[in-house]
Amino acid sequence: LVPLIFHNRDNVEWSEEQEASARSKVQENSSQLLPPDKQEEYEVNAKRYWDDFYKIHENGFFKDRHWLFTEFPELAPHRNSRQNGDSLHENKEECKQEGLGSCENGHCSVETRAESQEGDFPGAAASYRVLEVGCGAGNTVFPILQTNNDPGLFVYCCDFSTAAVDLVQSNAEYDSSRCFAFVHDLCNDQSPFPMPEESLDVVVLIFVLSAILPDKMQCAVSRLSRLLKPGGVMLLRDYGRYDLAQLRFKRGQCLSDNFYVRGDGTRVYFFTQDELDHLFTTAGLEKIQNLVDRRLQVNRGKQVTMYRVWIQCKYRRPLTPQH
Numbered sequence: 317l318v319p320l321i322f323h324n325r326d327n328v329e330w331s332e333e334q335e336a337s338a339r340s341k342v343q344e345n346s347s348q349l350l351p352p353d354k355q356e357e358y359e360v361n362a363k364r365y366w367d368d369f370y371k372i373h374e375n376g377f378f379k380d381r382h383w384l385f386t387e388f389p390e391l392a393p394h395r396n397s398r399q400n401g402d403s404l405h406e407n408k409e410e411c412k413q414e415g416l417g418s419c420e421n422g423h424c425s426v427e428t429r430a431e432s433q434e435g436d437f438p439g440a441a442a443s444y445r446v447l448e449v450g451c452g453a454g455n456t457v458f459p460i461l462q463t464n465n466d467p468g469l470f471v472y473c474c475d476f477s478t479a480a481v482d483l484v485q486s487n488a489e490y491d492s493s494r495c496f497a498f499v500h501d502l503c504n505d506q507s508p509f510p511m512p513e514e515s516l517d518v519v520v521l522i523f524v525l526s527a528i529l530p531d532k533m534q535c536a537v538s539r540l541s542r543l544l545k546p547g548g549v550m551l552l553r554d555y556g557r558y559d560l561a562q563l564r565f566k567r568g569q570c571l572s573d574n575f576y577v578r579g580d581g582t583r584v585y586f587f588t589q590d591e592l593d594h595l596f597t598t599a600g601l602e603k604i605q606n607l608v609d610r611r612l613q614v615n616r617g618k619q620v621t622m623y624r625v626w627i628q629c630k631y632r633r634p635l636t637p638q639h
């Protein structure tokens with residue numbers, strides 16, 4: 317039976333009963349944590365588990381990202397403004413308040429320091445640079461390359477799984493004049509990026525931050541934040557607290573609060589809006605958007621109703637440094 321899906325967006329509150337039921341499921345499945353040696357094993361071998369995942373799923377893992385450009389117009393083509401680099405504003409008022417130039421579709425033409433970026437790195441000549449972190453098989457990168465034909469666009473993408481990066485590089489749509497895929501471990505703060513600091517217009521994190529150890533998230537977000545131009549934006553879509561995937565975990569799969577290991581060894585965290593706000597603002601970014609996207613799934617056959625819970629964030633690097 318195909319489940320019915322109702323879209324309930326923008327902070328629709330759960331009833332107390334729903335909240336209590338979800339909380340008790342999580343208490344139950346978190347009541348027994350994996351022992352430290354097992355936890356260590358999943359951390360040390362994280363890359364291998366994801367490599368195995370991509371070797372099994374290969375291109376079958378393609379997902380239709382129909383929401384990508386409506387939720388994140390920063391990734392869609394936009395006339396003119398990208399020649400000068402953009403930053404995103406929710407409305408024209410906000411743009412006016414900052415005394416910026418034209419503002420259309422959420423994009424503002426902003427002169428930024430990184431515009432005249434010179435140097436010898438992939439994408440150095442581009443005027444609008446996007447980096448997707450944890451790109452997997454390219455579910456976001458290829459739709460961007462297909463849809464956005466701006467001549468100034470350059471898309472970087474990275475993953476710590478060499479199997480994933482191989483899939484991206486061997487895809488017929490991979491065009492090295494517009495794209496650069498590289499292996500990078502987000503949790504390794506010694507691993508260099510191929511582009512300089514303050515060179516990116518957009519950093520995209522789609523279901524990737526949830527895959528790393530919670531203790532390592534802040535360092536990873538802060539490093540990525542430094543790659544953004546002033547006015548550049550970080551976009552995130554990821555699992556929210558009490559998503560049905562969290563409620564379905566069984567006892568014995570929990571690593572720490574709201575962090576679980578799947579049957580295939582890959583791990584997943586379930587965020588609250590406040591936790592993400594803290595991560596981004598600590599990294600020096602300012603909030604443009606932080607919302608919960610809840611979708612009620614009703615399976616009439618099984619008489620079950622459950623929610624998909626995703627969080628979507630947009631945070632911007634300030635135009636003037638914050639102290």
Ligand SMILES: C[S@@+](CC[C@H](N)C(=O)[O-])C[C@H]1O[C@@H](n2cnc3c(N)ncnc32)[C@H](O)[C@@H]1O
Nearest residue numbers: 366450451452455475476477501502503522527
């Ligand atoms: C749930 S998948 C999402 C993939 C892709 N963003 C998508 O939405 O299709 C999580 C991805 O994060 C990658 N990943 C996990 N930990 C990582 C790390 N420390 N550094 C870089 N990538 C990582 C995995 O290899 C995997 O491709």
